Amino acid sequence: MSSVFPVSALGREGAGGLSATDPRLRIVTAAIFAVICVSLTSLIALLLALAGAVALAAGFNLPAGPTARRMAAMDGFILFLLISLPFTVPGAPLFTLWGLTASLEGLTLAMQIALKSNAVILSVMALVGTVSPVTLGSALHALHVPGALVHLLLFTTRYIGVLQDEYARLRLAMRARAFRPANTLHTYRSFGYLVGMMLIRALDRSDRIMEAMKCRGFDGRLHVMARFRLAYADWIFVGVIGLGLLALIGVEWWLRAA
Amino acid sequence: MHIVDGALAAPVVVAGTVLAVAGVARGLRDIPLERIPATGVLAATFFVASLIHVPVGPSSVHLMLNGLAGLVLGWAVFPAVLVGLILQAAFFGFGGLTVLGVNTLIVALPAIAVHLALRRAISAAPPPKAAIWGAVGGAAAIALTACCVALALTLGGDAFIPAAQLVLIAHLPVMLVEAALTGAAIYLMRLVKPELFHPMVRVAA
Numbered sequence: 001m002s003s004v005f006p007v008s009a010l011g012r013e014g015a016g017g018l019s020a021t022d023p024r025l026r027i028v029t030a031a032i033f034a035v036i037c038v039s040l041t042s043l044i045a046l047l048l049a050l051a052g053a054v055a056l057a058a059g060f061n062l063p064a065g066p067t068a069r070r071m072a073a074m075d076g077f078i079l080f081l082l083i084s085l086p087f088t089v090p091g092a093p094l095f096t097l098w099g100l101t102a103s104l105e106g107l108t109l110a111m112q113i114a115l116k117s118n119a120v121i122l123s124v125m126a127l128v129g130t131v132s133p134v135t136l137g138s139a140l141h142a143l144h145v146p147g148a149l150v151h152l153l154l155f156t157t158r159y160i161g162v163l164q165d166e167y168a169r170l171r172l173a174m175r176a177r178a179f180r181p182a183n184t185l186h187t188y189r190s191f192g193y194l195v196g197m198m199l200i201r202a203l204d205r206s207d208r209i210m211e212a213m214k215c216r217g218f219d220g221r222l223h224v225m226a227r228f229r230l231a232y233a234d235w236i237f238v239g240v241i242g243l244g245l246l247a248l249i250g251v252e253w254w255l256r257a258a
Numbered sequence: 259m260h261i262v263d264g265a266l267a268a269p270v271v272v273a274g275t276v277l278a279v280a281g282v283a284r285g286l287r288d289i290p291l292e293r294i295p296a297t298g299v300l301a302a303t304f305f306v307a308s309l310i311h312v313p314v315g316p317s318s319v320h321l322m323l324n325g326l327a328g329l330v331l332g333w334a335v336f337p338a339v340l341v342g343l344i345l346q347a348a349f350f351g352f353g354g355l356t357v358l359g360v361n362t363l364i365v366a367l368p369a370i371a372v373h374l375a376l377r378r379a380i381s382a383a384p385p386p387k388a389a390i391w392g393a394v395g396g397a398a399a400i401a402l403t404a405c406c407v408a409l410a411l412t413l414g415g416d417a418f419i420p421a422a423q424l425v426l427i428a429h430l431p432v433m434l435v436e437a438a439l440t441g442a443a444i445y446l447m448r449l450v451k452p453e454l455f456h457p458m459v460r461v462a463a
Contacts, residue, residue, distance in 0.1 A: 072349055074260070074262065077260055084420045085421075088419065116263050120356070121347065126321070128347075136348070140360065146286055149337055152294055153345075155295055155299065156345070157302075157345065159299045160302045162305050163299070182313060185313065188439050190442075192438065192442025196445075199447060200442070200451045200454065202303040206299040207296075209295045211309070
């Protein structure tokens, strides 16, 4: 579990490559790319989209190993869906396995879903996941996401690490009392008490946070410090991405017409 | 509980997004600015708790605890879930982007349903009885979540029915675990901090 925490960007800010690109631009690009991606139907266009996402991952310095592991974990979730689809979609028979007939249409649909989901999540990790959570909050604020939601995001990311430590402490205390998880009601009850205790402590902690904030003049408003300006390089990024997206749409349109 | 991009029909994605935006807006209205720290810390707690793996049979499952989250957070569970899903998509590569709305709905809708149905009973009943209601809420939230996932998938076509059936079956053991866990958590919270369910009334009302 420690490999997942704290919530931190896989890549580093200011690590060269494209990492200096304006975060607002990255969020908007990720959103547009995702919408276009899920609308594509041609496998060739989708392969190109996945290649584009891989290029983004390289450009934003996503480390190959951990990224591949995370993608594999996501693919594991949808494995059954992908395997079952060829056999459940009616259409032209392709091959028969244990008395079940796979259809070309089903296989195509499964491949579409696999390509779409991987392309989108990879582009999100590359474009948005490489921004630090604090910068992400500021950028969302600049994009007119409601302030309360931005502040909730900032508080949540700020305290996930703290509460992870608290969880580790409580688990250590349980282990010191010879607790070992098993398939017993005792285990589930103990985990329930653990979660309940974490919530109680979290509420007490939030009271202390609130008092400390009031001490420093908190009046219900939070200020976002970051100021963003589109630089010369950002416009080049817009141009390249725009051309890439147009090319994707062009390929899709051309293949549909053909 | 992660539906990925590309697996759902476009109308499902659009409808899910619209409903999720409405839920999040309602949730944000219920959080006065000075309760944002408390909501954030609780949201972070549920985020951490959802990474706990609990043994089930030969395998293990990670907790979801959306029933408990609904009981504690009220409508604020919508923005809290959305924030959690954004973090998971961007930093852990789980879930997706166009499906953020649908996934928010899948987790938060059962949570708020449990909240509306059981919160009053849980804050009023003596702790052992509250624990039983808590267990009912924990199980109901998972059952509803599994049904929402299955529904969202099958709306895309009959071809998704086997996958939807698998989702339903896979959640049966999770339901039992979450019931026991939620019941125990509610029991402890009612004993240790009886007022815990009261300050949230302002948020939830």
